[in-house]
Amino acid sequence: MYTLRAGLRSAGRATRPLATPRPQFQRVPSFHPRRSIYQRPRYRRFDDKRGGQKQWDNYQGQWSNFGPVYRAQYLWRSYQKPIIIVGTGGAVFYVYNLEEVPITHRRRFNILSPESEKGISEGTYQTTLEQFKGRILPANHPVTKQVARVVERLIPTTGGLAGDGWRVHVIEDPSMVNAFVIPGGKVFVFTGILPVCENEAGLATVLGHEIAHNVAHHVSERLSRSSLTLIASMLFTLIFQVDTRVSNSVFDLLLSLPNSRTQETEADHIGLLMMAEACYDPREALAFWERMKKTEKVAPPQLLSTHPSSYNRIDHIKKWLPDAQNIYVDTGCGGLSHFANDFRQTMRSQRPKNVQVQVKPAWRGKTDDDDFF
Structure with a gap:
């Protein structure tokens, strides 16, 4: 019996189909995303060299x-x-906002209109009147009349400025060799410059130069450029981590002073042509700057000055003189030499006796082109 049962079990196992083996899958490791090498650290200081800085450097460069x-x-x-x-x-x-300067055709940046320029300068005019109150000669003074006479001859050559309300002020100060014209036609002349002028054509050289600043709207150009200089100075301070005064000095030396000298040279050029058109002999401008050079006892290097040196001014005038002479001849000027004699006689009659004139140097370290002749 037991033998029969064992045989049946053996036969059953022999006839049972083979079981299908279970598939064996390879275990896949879990995925852990890593920070991309192109991902920049969220917070990083200038001197931070930790974290993802090295990976960021590999992407952007050293x-x-x-x-x-x-x-x-x-x-x-x-x-x-x-x-x-x-x-x-x-x-x-x-x-x-680039435009051309009249006559010289220099391209420059300017965002202010002539009306805005006059409005800004009105405060300067009132301040100047207060500053020299009590020292301004009356309108009927012979010297004031002589200066006004020159201005009247130069005004027709100014083009669009002929309609301004021109006013002439002569300041009694024998020690100040200077003159300036505020936009809007406000003329100021110090008596100290009249002996250097020597004649009416010499005075026309001075006033032609100062009026030329207004013809070229140099005040507007200077104010417009100041905004660009301020932005450049701020970036320079940020990048180089220097004091604001150092930054301002750098940009004064590199931008402001060269531009100021360019404006002064341009005013010399325009003024020379204006005086020739007004029937003043342009050769007198050369003689005036020769006299001015002799009065300069102390002068800063041109690199540190707002004005060109008298030597360079004379050299430029010699180059422009042929064109000015052509204008002088084409205008038909002649028989006007008696104006120079009238000017000399007026100056002799008004000059105080036994008074020594001490010429002050025109440079005071300022950057305003119209402050000093």
């Missing part, structure tokens, strides 16, 4: 070890799109 270049890199990489937008808009605005 950071400079030189502080100013490093800060410039940081600004560009952090604010690239705003810098491009602002820079493009600023360039378009700059080009749109």
